[in-house]
Amino acid sequence: MxxxxxxxxxxxxxxxxxxxxxxxxxxxxxxxxxxxxxxxxxxxxxxxxxxxxxxxxxxxxxxxxxxxxxxxxxxxxxxxxxxxxxxxxxxxxxxxxxxxxxxxxxxxxxxxxxxxxxxxxxxxxxxxxxxxxxxxxxxxxxxxxxxxxxxxxxxxGEKLTPRTLDRLVEALKAADLTNMVRRQYVCKVEGAQNVPNPYFSELFISISDLRDTLLPGSNLTSSPWLFQHLTETLDRRVLSLLSKTEDRDITGDISINLNVATLLSPEFLKFDENVIAAMRGNIVLELQQLDVFSDLNAYLFAREFVKQRGYRICIDGVNYKTLPFIDRERLEADLIKLIWHPDILLGGHDLTDRVKRHIMLTGPARVILSRCDTEESVEFGREIGIELYQGRHVEALIAEENRRKSMRVLKKRAAAHEKQSGHKKSLSKRT
Incomplete structure (x- = not known):
């Protein structure tokens, strides 16, 4: 209906x-x-x-x-x-x-x-x-x-039906997802110039890209149950993709969003077998807070397994109102991803101080401030000791830093060229 x-x-x-x-x-x-x-x-x-x-x-x-x-x-x-x-x-x-x-x-x-x-x-x-x-x-x-x-x-769009889902799942089996993988960096922001240093990169597949490539004109989210089945299928394909460690595009410290149920699946066990033991510590598993609390026992069971294998866990989707209810230490999560919201500053001193206090209790070094689309979000975080940031403003800082690096390289090349030209001139004079 x-x-x-x-x-x-x-x-x-x-x-x-x-x-x-x-x-x-x-x-x-x-x-x-x-x-x-x-x-x-x-x-x-x-x-x-x-x-x-x-x-x-x-x-x-x-x-x-x-x-x-x-x-x-x-x-x-x-x-x-x-x-x-x-x-x-x-x-x-x-x-x-x-x-x-x-x-x-x-x-x-x-x-x-x-x-x-x-x-x-x-x-x-x-x-x-x-x-x-x-x-x-x-x-x-x-x-x-x-x-x-x-x-x-x-x-x-066209409603997702069991038949179209079957077509999509079949297409996913053969599809090359590497072109659909998007990357957004989580960075440390340091120094007076706010220099971004990548800490790890979050890898994800854009649902809109997936739709436009494999099933144009469809509405993949029209049915909650079928969409859930689709995300679980996507989880399996992403795990399969990441198992190919020779792929240069997905090396380095990374994070991936998975369902708690996926961590308990045969596909994750297979993925785990294919991952070099030394790489597990470089992989952060991001789990949505809603998913964690919808079945806490499943999370606790999955957490024991993945932590023993060396993976890190990040609780994603935390906002300033739910932060007080997230006990990172009791959940034994390595990181918490806190969604930045302007109300943290606009809500008055009481709210700002309360958020700061809970961040201090969680451990500022264990908090990733996400959706940082403005400079003020990073300024707020740095003021209380948060080290890790993600969002459009961070991407802009990365682009600016890359531009600065390119300019420095060009200047060095120009200086080297000028020096070499001067050396050639002096040699020609001698001869």
């Missing part, structure tokens, strides 16, 4: 509940109020996934609305599980101002309704959503703006 029909499905479902209202609750997550960078398609997919287990157990019904809001109607007996799922979602969006507002006044991100006593209000809400969606549909019809329609269709 596509999200474009969810409003109608929600309305129909609510109408069918008219004689079954008792013992049901409705939760409305206002994801549409989140900042734009927090409500991209994969964010909505992960948020919806948090409730999928309850849907499968027939304890509730989920609707992802066109504006990205999520509505979940469930049986009261599942309240505990719903609250746990909600905490996971809040964890995901912890760095958004909307969550701060909810902490202060109790409103903003989540609205709750008792289906039995507030049924008429819910029906009215569902009807309004359908009307609004129908109106929006008529406005964006062919007579209104053909170009906008075409762009929207291209962006939405």
């Amino acid at each position: 596509g999200t474009q029909n969810q409003e109608s499905l929600f309305y129909d479902y609510v109408r069918r509940l008219e004689h079954h209202r008792q013992g049901r609750e409705m939760m409305h997550l206002h994801l549409s109020k989140l900042r734009p960078f927090n409500r991209r398609e994969h964010h909505i997919r992960v948020a919806a996934d948090a409730f999928e287990g309850l849907v499968k157990e027939l304890l509730g019904q989920l609707f992802v609305l066109h504006n990205s809001d999520i509505v979940f109607i469930f049986k009261m007996e599942a309240m505990g599980q719903v609250e746990q799922a909600l905490e996971k979602v809040k964890f995901l969006f912890g760095d958004d101002p909307l969550l701060s507002e909810e902490e202060v006044d109790g409103h903003g991100f989540t609205s709750w309704f008792d289906v039995e006593t507030e049924y008429d209000q819910i029906v009215a809400m569902a009807r309004d959503l359908v009307d609004a969606q129908n109106k929006a549909g008529s406005l964006t019809g062919p007579s209104h703006d053909v170009k906008a329609n075409l762009l929207a269709k291209q962006e939405e």
